[in-house]
Amino acid sequence: MPTTPTKAAAESTPPVSKWAPAVLLGWLIPGGGHFLLKRTGRGTLLLVTVLSMFLLGLMMRGAMFQPQTGDILTTIIYCGGFLGDLASGLLYLLATWLGYAQADVAGHVHDYGTKFLVAAGLMNVLAMVDAYEIAIGKKD
Amino acid sequence: MPKMNLSHFEAAVLFALFASVVLGVITKRTDAERLRYGVRCFVYFLAALIGLGWLMHFGHG
Numbered sequence: 286m287p288t289t290p291t292k293a294a295a296e297s298t299p300p301v302s303k304w305a306p307a308v309l310l311g312w313l314i315p316g317g318g319h320f321l322l323k324r325t326g327r328g329t330l331l332l333v334t335v336l337s338m339f340l341l342g343l344m345m346r347g348a349m350f351q352p353q354t355g356d357i358l359t360t361i362i363y364c365g366g367f368l369g370d371l372a373s374g375l376l377y378l379l380a381t382w383l384g385y386a387q388a389d390v391a392g393h394v395h396d397y398g399t400k401f402l403v404a405a406g407l408m409n410v411l412a413m414v415d416a417y418e419i420a421i422g423k424k425d
Numbered sequence: 426m427p428k429m430n431l432s433h434f435e436a437a438v439l440f441a442l443f444a445s446v447v448l449g450v451i452t453k454r455t456d457a458e459r460l461r462y463g464v465r466c467f468v469y470f471l472a473a474l475i476g477l478g479w480l481m482h483f484g485h486g
Binding site: 327331337385394400401404415 | 428433443444446448451
C-alpha cells in the first residue's frame with residue numbers, strides 16, 4: 286500500500302526524545318551535546334572555542350542586542366543579533382543576569398566585541414546541528 | 426572584567442582561528458580530515474583578510 290507524504294515524513298523524522306536532550310544541553314552549555322553523546326574531545330574543543338569567543342567579546346566591551354523592530358534592516362540586525370546572542374545559552378543568560386550586558390558604544394574594539402558575542406552564539410548553533418546529526422545517527 | 430584592546434588585525438585573526446576550529450570540528454568525519462579542513466579554513470580566512478586589507482588600502486588611495 287503506498288504511504289501518504291505526511292506518513293512518510295513522519296516515519297523519516299527521528300523521534301524528538303532521541304535528539305532533544307543533546308540539542309538542548311548543547312544550547313545551554315557549548316559542547317554539552319557532544320559530552321552527552323560521549324564525543325568528549327570534540328565537545329571540549331567546542332566548549333573552549335565558544336567560551337573563549339564569548340569572553341573575548343565581553344572583554345572587548347561588546348554590546349548585547351535587544352530585539353527592536355522598525356524598518357526591515359533594523360529588524361533583521363537587532364532581532365537577528367538577539368537570536369545570535371541567545372544561542373550562546375547559559376553564557377548569555379549568566380552575562381545578562383550578572384549585569385555584563387553593556388550598552389552599544391562607538392569604537393572598533395567594541396564593534397568587534399559585539400560581533401564576537403554574536404558569532405559565539407552562531408558557532409554554538411553549528412555545534413548543536415552537529416550534535417543533532419550525531420544523535421540521530423546521520424554522523425559518526 | 427578586564428578590558429581588552431585589540432587592533433583590527435588581531436581581532437580578525439582571533440575570529441578566523443575560532444571559526445576555523447569550529448568549522449573543522451563539525452564538518453569532517455575523521456580527525457585528520459578535521460585538522461586539514463580547519464587549517465585550510467584558517468589560511469583562507471587570513472588570505473581574505475590580507476587581500477581585502479590591501480584592496481581597501483589601494484581603494485582609499
